[in-house]
Amino acid sequence: MLSKKTKYGLKALTYLASISSKEPVQIAEIAKHENISQKFLESILLTLRRNGFLGSKKGKGGGYYLIKEPKDIIMTSVIRVLEGPIAMVPCVSLNFYEKCDDCPDENECSVHKLMLQVRDSALEVYRNNTLADLIS
Amino acid sequence: MLSKKTKYGLKALTYLASISSKEPVQIAEIAKHENISQKFLESILLTLRRNGFLGSKKGKGGGYYLIKEPKDIIMTSVIRVLEGPIAMVPCVSLNFYEKCDDCPDENECSVHKLMLQVRDSALEVYRNNTLADLIS
DNA sequence: GTTAAAATCTATAAAAACGATAGGGTAATT
DNA sequence: AATTACCCTATCGTTTTTATAGATTTTAAC
Numbered sequence: 495m496l497s498k499k500t501k502y503g504l505k506a507l508t509y510l511a512s513i514s515s516k517e518p519v520q521i522a523e524i525a526k527h528e529n530i531s532q533k534f535l536e537s538i539l540l541t542l543r544r545n546g547f548l549g550s551k552k553g554k555g556g557g558y559y560l561i562k563e564p565k566d567i568i569m570t571s572v573i574r575v576l577e578g579p580i581a582m583v584p585c586v587s588l589n590f591y592e593k594c595d596d597c598p599d600e601n602e603c604s605v606h607k608l609m610l611q612v613r614d615s616a617l618e619v620y621r622n623n624t625l626a627d628l629i630s
Numbered sequence: 631m632l633s634k635k636t637k638y639g640l641k642a643l644t645y646l647a648s649i650s651s652k653e654p655v656q657i658a659e660i661a662k663h664e665n666i667s668q669k670f671l672e673s674i675l676l677t678l679r680r681n682g683f684l685g686s687k688k689g690k691g692g693g694y695y696l697i698k699e700p701k702d703i704i705m706t707s708v709i710r711v712l713e714g715p716i717a718m719v720p721c722v723s724l725n726f727y728e729k730c731d732d733c734p735d736e737n738e739c740s741v742h743k744l745m746l747q748v749r750d751s752a753l754e755v756y757r758n759n760t761l762a763d764l765i766s
Numbered sequence: 767g768t769t770a771a772a773a774t775c776t777a778t779a780a781a782a783a784c785g786a787t788a789g790g791g792t793a794a795t796t
Numbered sequence: 797a798a799t800t801a802c803c804c805t806a807t808c809g810t811t812t813t814t815a816t817a818g819a820t821t822t823t824a825a826c
Binding site: 539 | 799800801802803
Binding site: 495496501504505508528529530569579582583595596597603604605607608609611612615616618619620623628629 | 631632637640641644664665666705715718719731732733739740741743744745747748751752754755756759764765
C-alpha cells in the first residue's frame with residue numbers, strides 16, 4: 495500500500511506544478527484544495543524541502559514553491575524520499591539494500607527472484623514519469 | 631513492503647513444489663527448512679488450503695501437499711490471497727476497488743494516473759510467473 | 767477395539783511496529 | 797504586531813507478527 499504521506503506529497507507537488515507561477519503557496523491553501531490534514535501536510539512539505547524539491551518562505555506572503563521544473567522532477571526520486579524503497583523486499587532494493595535473516599542464499603530464493611522482476615518493472619514506470627507527465 | 635505472511639507463504643509453496651512428491655509434508659519440516667516461525671506458518675498454510683492451493687492430511691503421516699501442478703499456480707492468485715490487492719492504491723485495484731475520500735474526480739488525480747501504470751506493470755510480472763518458474 | 771501419539775485445526779491475545787493526526791510553542795519575515 | 801513556516805512531542809488506531817492453549821482428527825500399535 496502507498497502511504498498517505500506519499501499520496502499527499504504527490505498531490506501537493508502536482509498542485510504546485512499546476513499553478514506554475516513561482517509565487518509561494520501557503521500550506522493551508524494546498525491542504526484545503528487537496529482535502530489533506532494541514533498538520534500532516536506540514537511535515538510532508540518539510541521533508542520535500544529538505545530533500546531539494548521545494549523552497550519555502552516564511553512570514554506574510556510566504557509558503558512553498560517548486561525549485562525545479564516539473565519535467566526535471568523524476569518519480570523515482572520523489573517516491574524514494576516519501577515512501578522509501580521501491581522494492582517490496584529489502585534484499586532486492588538498490589538504495590536500501592538489506593540481507594534477509596532467513597535466507598542462506600538469496601540467489602536461490604524464489605521470493606527474491608520474483609520481487610526482482612517486480613522492482614524492475616516498477617522502476618521503469620517511475621523512471622518514465624516526471625511531475626510534468628502527471629499534470630497533463 | 632511485502633508482508634512476511636506472503637513471503638513465508640511463497641517460500642512454503644516453493645518448498646512443496648521442489649519436493650514434487652505428492653506425499654504430505656509436515657509443518658515442522660517446512661518451518662525448519664525455511665526458517666519460519668512454525669505457528670505463524672501454520673496459519674498461512676491454512677489460508678492457502680482454504681483458498682484451494684493446498685490439501686492437508688491430519689494425524690500421523692499427515693501434512694500439507696500441493697493440489698495443483700506448479701505450472702498451473704499463477705502468481706497473481708497467490709499474491710491476492712496472501713497479500714491482498716496488487717494495486718498500491720484502492721482506486722486502481724481491479725479486485726479490491728474503493729473510491730478515495732479525498733478525490734473529487736479520480737480521472738484528474740495524478741496519483742491515480744501514476745499508480746495505474748505501476749499496477750499494470752506489476753500485474754504483467756505476476757501473470758507471467760507460475761510457481762514452476764520460481765523453482766528453476 | 768482401545769489407547770496413545772502425531773498431526774492439523776481453532777481461537778485468542780499480546781506485543782511490536784507503523785501510520786496518521788493533533789497540539790503547542792519557536793523562529794523568521796513582512 | 798501579524799503572518800507564516802518550522803519543530804518537537806504525544807496520541808490514537810490499525811496492522812503485522814508472534815505466542816499461548818487447547819480441540820479435533822487420523823493413524824498405528826497393542
